[in-house]
Amino acid sequence: MKFIELANVRRSVRGYDPRAVPEELLKSVLEAGRLAPSAANRQPWHFVVVTDPEVRKRVAHAYPRDWFASAPIVIVLCVEPRRAWRRSDGKNYCDVDGAIAMDHITLCAADFGLGTCWIAAFEPEKLRQALELPPEVEPLAMTPLGYPADHPTPKKRKPLEKVVHWEKW
Numbered sequence: 001m002k003f004i005e006l007a008n009v010r011r012s013v014r015g016y017d018p019r020a021v022p023e024e025l026l027k028s029v030l031e032a033g034r035l036a037p038s039a040a041n042r043q044p045w046h047f048v049v050v051t052d053p054e055v056r057k058r059v060a061h062a063y064p065r066d067w068f069a070s071a072p073i074v075i076v077l078c079v080e081p082r083r084a085w086r087r088s089d090g091k092n093y094c095d096v097d098g099a100i101a102m103d104h105i106t107l108c109a110a111d112f113g114l115g116t117c118w119i120a121a122f123e124p125e126k127l128r129q130a131l132e133l134p135p136e137v138e139p140l141a142m143t144p145l146g147y148p149a150d151h152p153t154p155k156k157r158k159p160l161e162k163v164v165h166w167e168k169w
């Protein structure tokens with residue numbers, strides 16, 4: 001698939017088939033995350049993979065939606081701010097690095113015909129408890145991973161003229 005087609009095909013999937021995801025596909029999706037670029041190549045991320053139904057249930061307490069609970073796998077993207085690059089003004093780039101890794105994950109999954117959905121609206125404390133995260137590790141975003149059972153409507157995006165500025169603002 002050409003990249004522009006993949007960027008179009010990747011949608012937020014909010015309905016999952018309980019069918020298992022082959023382990024080699026899961027590993028490739030994680031590998032795509034590992035290969036992401038990061039500021040000063042610090043790679044301040046961790047991918048917590050949740051497949052155990054009991055742990056998934058605990059994770060779902062942090063984001064109680066039926067469609068979320070239906071996915072066979074959840075990947076929680078965590079960052080370690082202390083390991084990330086900081087700009088001279090102190091800005092920490094761990095969220096940017098984590099977001100790129102998550103985007104690699106979601107795009108790679110779409111290339112395999114798998115569904116994902118970025119989730120940031122979870123309750124961080126509940127997620128921390130469910131995964132026994134150490135205090136220096138921050139859950140940034142998570143995604144279900146599985147075969148789609150819903151068909152999202154066409155993408156809604158602002159037209160290019162509204163977001164591209166040529167030469168000056």
Ligand SMILES: Cc1cc2nc3c(=O)[nH]c(=O)nc-3n(C[C@H](O)[C@H](O)[C@H](O)COP(=O)(O)O)c2cc1C
Binds near residue numbers: 010117120121141
């Ligand atoms: C940083 C980020 C956080 C998001 N958090 C949530 C979320 O908590 N719950 C949810 O259902 N969708 C969430 N989304 C998905 C967006 O709603 C979705 O990407 C957007 O509406 C565009 O639709 P598309 O992904 O199908 O192209 C999030 C997306 C991003 C990038």
